[in-house]
Structures are given as C-alpha cells and as structure tokens.
Amino acid sequence: MSPAAALLAHVEQLAHPRRMRELALFARGIAGTPELHDLLADLAARGPYERRVALHMAMAVRDLDHVARALAGPDLDLRRAALRAVRTLPVPDDDAARVLDDAPEVLRRAFYRTLLHARRHALADRLLPEVRERWGEREAAALLPACGPATVARSLDGLVHAVPSWRAIGKHHPGPLLDLAERRWMAVRHWTHAAHADPARVLALLERRGLGPRAQLIPEAFFALLARTDPGRTGRLLLGDRRGRRRRPGKTLRRYLRSCPDSELLRVVPSHEHTLACLLASLPAGRRGWIFRAAVERRGGPFPGLGALRLLDLLPPADAAAEARRMLDWHGSVWHSARARLDDPALPLRMTAYLPYDEASGPLAEAATDGDPRRRGPARTLLVECAARTGDPVTLTECVGGLAPRLLNERDPLRGVLPEALARVRPHLLTGELVPDLRRLSATAIEAKDSSAATRRAFGDLAARVLRHLDDPALVSWALETCGAVIARDGARGRLDLILRRGQEHDLLDVLRPHLDAARERGDLTPAISLARALRRRAFGIAELQDDLRTAAPGDREAAALWLAAGESGGCSSCWRRRRRRSPCRGCGTSWPPAAPTSSCPPSGPRSPSWPERSGGGHRRSARRCARCWRRRPPTRPGPSTSGTGRRGRWRRWRGPTIRPPPPRRSSTGPTTRRRGRR
Structure with missing residues (x-):
C-alpha cells in the first residue's frame, strides 16, 4: 500500500474536524522532506477528494509552489478552494493573478471578494485596467472595493453607473464616496453606508440636499447613528422631511x-x-391638543367632511367631542355627494361615541336595541367604549348590566360583540361586579349549538386578559371556568404559559379534570396532548399530563416529543434517555418503551433491558437497539486515534438474526393496485 493510500485509510473514519487536524499535523511532521513532496504529488494525481487533501496539507506547511499549481490548474473547484491561501498566505501576486485565466464569472467574483477581505490593494489596482478591458465595467466595479483609496477616488466617477454594491464601497472607502456625493447628485441610500466614518459630514450633506424622494428606504439604524452625533439636528432633519412624515x-x-x-x-x-x-401618534397625550388646533389654524379652517374621523382616537376628550359634533352636523345637514359612499348606518354612531357619556348614552342605547343588526352590533360596542372612556368602573358595570339581558337571546354573530369590546378595555375598569353577567353570557354563548369559533375566541381572549392582569378572586374564577369551557370545546390553543400566573396551571387542570377523565375513558388523549402543548414548560411538573403523554408516546410523535422534552429538562435522578419510537430491537426482538407506569418517572431499581442506555457517539442508533445488544469495539486504530471517539468506531452492533414481519399474503380475489388492471 502506498503512503498516500495508507494515510487516506488512516483518516477515513475520523470526523471532519479531527481529520483535517490529523492531516495538518502529519504534514507539518514531515515538512521539508522529499517524502512530503512525493506524497503531495501522489495525492494530486488522484481524484478530486485526494487533490483537496493535498491542497490542505500544502497550506498547512505553507508550500506556495503547490498552491500556485492549484490556482492555475484545470480543476475549477480546487481553484476556488485555493483562494483561501490567497487570503491567509503570502502568495505572490503573479501566482494569484493566474486564477483569472479562463475563469468563469463565479470564480472571478469569488477572487474579487478574496482580494477585498485580504486587503491586497496593490494586486487589485494592477488588475483593475485588465478586468475592465476584458470583462467590462460591471466586473471592474465589482473589483473596485478591493482597490486602494487613490484608485477608488480616481475611478469611481467613471464606474458609478455599474457599482453592484454601494455597501462595500461605503464600508471600505467612505471618503471617496462622500466626495462623490458632494460633487454630483446621488440617492441618499447609496451613501448612507459611509456614515460610520464621518457622521457629522453626512449630516451636513443631508441638511443641504435633503432626504430625497425615497427616504422611506433608508434604514432606521442610519438615523440612530446620526442621532448619537447630534440629536437636535437629526430630529429637525426628520421633521422637515414632508415625504417621510406620511408614514409612522x-x-x-x-x-x-x-x-x-x-x-x-x-x-x-x-x-x-x-x-x-x-x-400625533408619536407625541405624548398632553401635547396633542394644541398641535391639532395649530394644524386647524394653519389650514384656515376645520378638515373638510369627515377627514378628522381618524384623529378622534388621538385627541383629548374635549377636542374629540367638539370635532365629533361638527362632523355630525355636517353629515346630517343636507344631501351631498359624499352620502353615496358614506351611507353607513354605523357611521353616525361612531361619531356619537366620542361625545360625553351623558350625551352619547341615550342615542347609543337606543341603537343597541334597534331592529337592524347592522346598527345593533356596532352600537353595543361603541356604548362600551364610550363608557370605558370615562374611566369609571361603576359606569362600565352599569353599561354591561344593561346590555347583558339583551345578549342572552341574540344570535351567534352578535353574542361575541360584548366580550370583544371588553377585551379592549383597560383592565383596571373590570371589577368583580361584572362576574354574574359574564358567567351567564359565557355559559350561554359557549354551550349553544350555533356557537361559532369567533365568539368562543372572544370569550377566551377576555378571560386571558383577566388572568394576565387582574387578581380579583371572582374574576379569576370566572376566567378559569371560561378557559376550561373553551378548551373543552375547541382544544387548547396558543401559549397558556404566557397567560397563566405561577401556579394557575394547576387550577386550570382542576377545572378540566372531568373533561380529561371522560376523554381517557374513551381512549382519547388528544385533549391532554393539546393542553401540554399550550402549557409548554408549565406541563413538566404536572404528573397527570406526563402520564398521558407517556401513554400516547408510542403512537403519537407530538406526545413523544413533549414527553421527551419534560424528561430532558429535569425530572427525578432515575430518569434515563427516552426515545420517541416504539419498535422491536433487531438484536433480541424486545419492544420498548415498556408499559406506562403511574408517574412520569420510571420505577426505582435496575433498568429494563429493553430500554437503550445512554451512549456517547452511538446514541442516535440506539433507537433500533436495546442496551444489551450493544458492545464496545476494541481499539484497533494506531497512534492518536485509539481513543475511539469517532462516531463510526465507538459502538459495534451485534449481528444477530434479523427480525422482520412476514410479508402480507396477496389474496387471489382481493383488490389490486397494479397498473395492468384492477380486480
């Protein structure tokens, strides 16, 4: 066996990082000897893998002649791999430039990036005229960031139309880029990347030029950088941008x-x-009133028609009420052309809701009992919002008490109006006096035959808001009951671990226990799995849920994943590595996991032989083998590889009888799916 073949056989079963280390250490051990030269020549005469190994060993010993031959060789993949030597080793410029001989565009672009990261400005300056003549201005502009500052300042004017990456120009040559921006007009987004070098100069240039017509494309980090230099000038610049002020x-x-x-x-x-x-949305609430009045004064009069309707939520109560009265007078005065598109029965109610509560409650309460459902539903929502704007919990309680009896006999689309409105109310306005009305409404809406998912979701959102922000015992009890009813009807969804406070998951489990017990009697563990999924880490300490997950793990991948996550995150000291699939061991035929015990942790005592023991490199294969079917492989590798840390050599399978199920019998009269015909 030749030295090259012996070396390849020695490192074949090693992992890639250790293989590269072994090759580099071996090459450095024989550096400067004819043995290394013959070994590299033998490897270079073989296939692509062997040539890559030879290049790696040559770079380890800094053999620049071998690297130069690889840079000019016919193997294009090897050429690209040898570019790392151009970046890290003192490869001569003439040898590095030979990469461009008959090189495709992908290799040329990779070479330009290598010159940029290696800061080889002299070589890039020398190659720029040749690249521009052979492959055009587009490629010359791609090479330009790798050149020196003088070359960039001299050539940027002629290549400005072909620059593919202004980010690279601004990062490596901010001075020439800002000089160009001062001499000629350029889009701001092209030279924002030079702000890190001289923010004051960029800010002065922006004050003279402005942000331009496409200021929304400028990243926020650019303005944050300028604000650290001079917050006042940056803020005035942004306020003066009339195009940019149309966005948030x-x-x-x-x-x-x-x-x-x-x-x-x-x-x-x-x-x-x-x-x-x-x-107004960016200002504190105390400064919005006089800003609105200043805008009206600048206009020379109020906003035409209903133009100020979108501003009512942002204005103080007095200004919002005055503007709402003006728009109500305009809307109901005479017939006008805008009525054709503003003939919405809920539109006057929306403006009425911004009046004081004593003035608005009468028209809204009358519309809440109207026969037209297009007015009845929005009127109830607006009445609750109007009561909430007063900031008085008593007013809100009286409002809900007046609406609740009417909602008990409503159809489903209108049942979810009240919980949706209450879910948007500030939490401190919800008191325990609302519980009787809310309990009747939620029980009727959730248990009704025509109950929709949107209505149940509205009650669930209101209950989640109560659980997250309030600690009133009556409200918390109602919220847990409502969450339990919604989960029993639709299953657990969302992130309950972000809603429930510490310990409330056990209270929720007490509410859901009858439903879970009934599902277990039917053999349905889906409710327990969905609840564990929604509780996330909160479910790790609930033994009842962990028992259900363990029982469902052999036939449900999600249950197995949730159960394994609980085992890996903690548990008792006797927990071992658990597996997700239930399949017979190929060695002895035993099946695992065993029958589920009464708790989420295995019983104390010796481990069952049907469970895989924890292993280092071979634990991924233990899903098909039990513990007694694994044996240590004796160390057979010479030298430093005798430790057996490789993934392939750590474990050896017992080549026992293969247990396979018998093939199913094919009926002579049964159906077939062959293409030739069907029986």
Whole structure:
C-alpha cells in the first residue's frame, strides 16, 4: 500500500474536524522532506477528494509552489478552494493573478471578494485596467472595493453607473464616496453606508440636499447613528422631511419628539390629516391638543367632511367631542355627494361615541336595541367604549348590566360583540361586579349549538386578559371556568404559559379534570396532548399530563416529543434517555418503551433491558437497539486515534438474526393496485 493510500485509510473514519487536524499535523511532521513532496504529488494525481487533501496539507506547511499549481490548474473547484491561501498566505501576486485565466464569472467574483477581505490593494489596482478591458465595467466595479483609496477616488466617477454594491464601497472607502456625493447628485441610500466614518459630514450633506424622494428606504439604524452625533439636528432633519412624515415616524424621531421644543414642532405641523395622525401618534397625550388646533389654524379652517374621523382616537376628550359634533352636523345637514359612499348606518354612531357619556348614552342605547343588526352590533360596542372612556368602573358595570339581558337571546354573530369590546378595555375598569353577567353570557354563548369559533375566541381572549392582569378572586374564577369551557370545546390553543400566573396551571387542570377523565375513558388523549402543548414548560411538573403523554408516546410523535422534552429538562435522578419510537430491537426482538407506569418517572431499581442506555457517539442508533445488544469495539486504530471517539468506531452492533414481519399474503380475489388492471 502506498503512503498516500495508507494515510487516506488512516483518516477515513475520523470526523471532519479531527481529520483535517490529523492531516495538518502529519504534514507539518514531515515538512521539508522529499517524502512530503512525493506524497503531495501522489495525492494530486488522484481524484478530486485526494487533490483537496493535498491542497490542505500544502497550506498547512505553507508550500506556495503547490498552491500556485492549484490556482492555475484545470480543476475549477480546487481553484476556488485555493483562494483561501490567497487570503491567509503570502502568495505572490503573479501566482494569484493566474486564477483569472479562463475563469468563469463565479470564480472571478469569488477572487474579487478574496482580494477585498485580504486587503491586497496593490494586486487589485494592477488588475483593475485588465478586468475592465476584458470583462467590462460591471466586473471592474465589482473589483473596485478591493482597490486602494487613490484608485477608488480616481475611478469611481467613471464606474458609478455599474457599482453592484454601494455597501462595500461605503464600508471600505467612505471618503471617496462622500466626495462623490458632494460633487454630483446621488440617492441618499447609496451613501448612507459611509456614515460610520464621518457622521457629522453626512449630516451636513443631508441638511443641504435633503432626504430625497425615497427616504422611506433608508434604514432606521442610519438615523440612530446620526442621532448619537447630534440629536437636535437629526430630529429637525426628520421633521422637515414632508415625504417621510406620511408614514409612522421611526424610533429616532419618536425619541426626539418627546423632548422637542414647541417652537420647532409648530414650524413643521402638517395640514394633511393622515400626516397629522402619524405625528400625533408619536407625541405624548398632553401635547396633542394644541398641535391639532395649530394644524386647524394653519389650514384656515376645520378638515373638510369627515377627514378628522381618524384623529378622534388621538385627541383629548374635549377636542374629540367638539370635532365629533361638527362632523355630525355636517353629515346630517343636507344631501351631498359624499352620502353615496358614506351611507353607513354605523357611521353616525361612531361619531356619537366620542361625545360625553351623558350625551352619547341615550342615542347609543337606543341603537343597541334597534331592529337592524347592522346598527345593533356596532352600537353595543361603541356604548362600551364610550363608557370605558370615562374611566369609571361603576359606569362600565352599569353599561354591561344593561346590555347583558339583551345578549342572552341574540344570535351567534352578535353574542361575541360584548366580550370583544371588553377585551379592549383597560383592565383596571373590570371589577368583580361584572362576574354574574359574564358567567351567564359565557355559559350561554359557549354551550349553544350555533356557537361559532369567533365568539368562543372572544370569550377566551377576555378571560386571558383577566388572568394576565387582574387578581380579583371572582374574576379569576370566572376566567378559569371560561378557559376550561373553551378548551373543552375547541382544544387548547396558543401559549397558556404566557397567560397563566405561577401556579394557575394547576387550577386550570382542576377545572378540566372531568373533561380529561371522560376523554381517557374513551381512549382519547388528544385533549391532554393539546393542553401540554399550550402549557409548554408549565406541563413538566404536572404528573397527570406526563402520564398521558407517556401513554400516547408510542403512537403519537407530538406526545413523544413533549414527553421527551419534560424528561430532558429535569425530572427525578432515575430518569434515563427516552426515545420517541416504539419498535422491536433487531438484536433480541424486545419492544420498548415498556408499559406506562403511574408517574412520569420510571420505577426505582435496575433498568429494563429493553430500554437503550445512554451512549456517547452511538446514541442516535440506539433507537433500533436495546442496551444489551450493544458492545464496545476494541481499539484497533494506531497512534492518536485509539481513543475511539469517532462516531463510526465507538459502538459495534451485534449481528444477530434479523427480525422482520412476514410479508402480507396477496389474496387471489382481493383488490389490486397494479397498473395492468384492477380486480
């Protein structure tokens, strides 16, 4: 056997990292000897894998002649692998430039990136004219970031139309890029990558040029960098961008608006309602009123028609009520052309809901008992929202008490109106006095035959909000009952571990225990699996759920995964490695896992031989073997590889009889799926 074949056989069964290390150490051990030269020549004359091994050993001993032959060889994959030597070793420029001889575009682009990361500016400067002449300006622009600053400053003007990556230019040559931006117009997004080098210069350039027509494409991190240099100038720049103010302000502008002087805000107050809505949403609630009045004064009058309808949620109560009265007068005054598209029965109710509660409760309560369901449903939602704006829990309780009796006999689409509205109310307004009405409503809506998933989801969302934010015993008890009823009807969904407080998972289990027991009697463990999935880590400490998961693990992959996750995260000290599939061992024929015990942990005492023991490199294969069918392989590798840490050599299978089920009999009269015909 030749030295090359012996070396390859020696490292064949090693993992890749250790194989590369062994090859490098062996090459350095025989560096400078004719043996290494003959070995590299023998490997280079073989296949692609052997040539890659030879290149790796040559790079380990810094054999630049072998690397130069690989860079100019016919194997294009080997050429690309040898580019790492151009980046890490002092390969001569002439040898490195031979990569471009008859090289495809992919290899050329990889070579340009190598020159960039290796900072070989001299070689890139020398190759730039040749690349531009042979392959055009597009490839020359791709090579430009690897060149020196002087070459970039001299050539960037002629290649500006072909630059494929302004990020690379701005990162490695910010000075020439900013010089070019000052000489000629360029889109801001092209030279934002140079801001890290000189933020003050970039900020001054933006103040002279502006952000441009496509400012929304500029990343927020760019403005954050400028704000660290000068927050005031950056905020004024963003406020002065009239195109960008039509979108929601970014984090940098919102941070500036919190401390922006009133005089600066007054200079940039917009007159368009959508732009004004974006600005008001970024301001504290105490500064929105006078900003709105300043915008109306700048316009010379109120917003036409219903243009201020989207602003009512953002305005103080007094300004919102005044604007709502004006729009109600305009909408109900005379017939106008806008009525053709604004003839919505709920539209006047939406404006009425922003009036004071004493003034709005009468029309809304009358509409809540109207015969038209298009007005009845929105009116009830708006009445609850109007009561919640008062901030008085008593007013909200009286409002819900007046609506609850009417909802008991409603059809399903209107049953979910009240819980949806209450789920958007601030939690501190919900008190225990709401529990009797909520209990009657939830029991009727969830248990009804025509109950829809949307209605049950609305009650579930309200219960989750109560559990997450409130600690009133009556409300918490109702919320647990409602969650249990929804889970019993639809199964557990979402993330209950993010909703329930510590210990409430046991209270929820007590509520669901009759439903889970009934499902176990039917042999259905799906409710337990869905509950464990929704509880996530909270289910690890519930032995009842873990028993159900263990019972369902052989036939359900999700149950097996949840059960294994609980075992790997903790459990008792006698827990061992568990497996997900139930299949007979190929060695002895035993099946595992065994029958489920009464708890999630195995019984104390010796382990069952049908379970796989924990193993180092071979534990992935133990899913097909039991513990007594594995044997240690004696160390047969010479030298440093006798430790047996390789994945292939750590364990040896017992080649016992293969247990296979007999093939099914094919009936002479039964159906067949052969293409020739069917019986």
